[in-house]
Amino acid sequence: MQNYERVKSDPVSAQLYTQRKPRKHQFEMQMVSEAFQMLPATEVKTVLDAPCGVGRLSLWLAQKGVNVTAVDLGESAVQLTNALLRDQKFKETAESQDIFNMRFEDGEFDASVCFRLLHHFQDSSDQQALIAELCRVSSQYVVISYFSSYSVTSLRRRLRKAVTGREVKQNPISLSQLKDLFAANEFRLFGTVKRSGFLHSLQLAVFERRSKT
Ligand SMILES: C[S@@+](CC[C@H](N)C(=O)[O-])C[C@H]1O[C@@H](n2cnc3c(N)ncnc32)[C@H](O)[C@@H]1O
Secondary structure, three states: OOOHHHOOOOHHHHHHHOOOOHHHHHHHHHHHHHHHHHOOHHHOOEEEEOOOOOOHHHHHHHHOOOEEEEEEOOHHHHHHHHHHHHHOOOOOOEEEOOOOOOOOOOOOEEEEEEOOOHHHOOOHHHHHHHHHHHHHHEEEEEEEEEEOOOOHHHHHHHHHHHHHOOOOOOOOOOHHHHHHHHHOOOEEEEEEEOOOOOOOOEEEEEEEEOOOO
16 A cells, blocks of 8 residues: 655645745756666657656756656646646646556656655565556656755754654665665666765666666
8 A cells, every 4th residue: 555645745845846946946956867867868759757746857858958757746736737737838747647657658758757755665575566657657767866864964853753653754775775675676777966965865776777778
């Protein structure tokens, strides 16, 4: 059973997401940019942005000339993404879909990007299911963010949990655990965006299909 309630899909959360701190937003978009720079542009023409949230990655990808498909469980997120794309005169649209059970063919996209979702899931069965679905629809690459297990913030949250018992909402995972989850779906590590895992919780990795078509 997926842990939906932990990842907010309501209108208020979607609206708040449009107001992220500019520095944080720019830092994150720089990471996304570095990840996509690793990929051969000739091989990556179609990209799935899941979940798209309020559309910042979808817009960035569309501006790069990529044919992007955007999905999110939240209707408000989908509406905001559509408005953003439409305002910028892009033909791409977002639709409401559950990332754990997407209505796409196997290998439908050259690549998929899943930014700021995995760390919301604590159960390894949810993590496995999410990664399996991303791998299923991606013929070549999956770009995925995760939270470093040994960042200052992760260590502080673990300490707080030990002291106060208060639940930690962000679930870190090590790169080697992530590699294992992808290996189970015939993907291997292609590269990582270099950021200190000690200083920064958010990390970004790129996986490639072992037998690319
Ligand atoms: C933290 S936001 C990240 C959005 C986007 N990737 C970004 O970085 O701007 C997480 C998003 O996941 C969506 N979400 C949560 N569970 C989902 C599911 N099962 N299927 C699709 N989207 C989901 C939420 O609606 C929310 O918009």
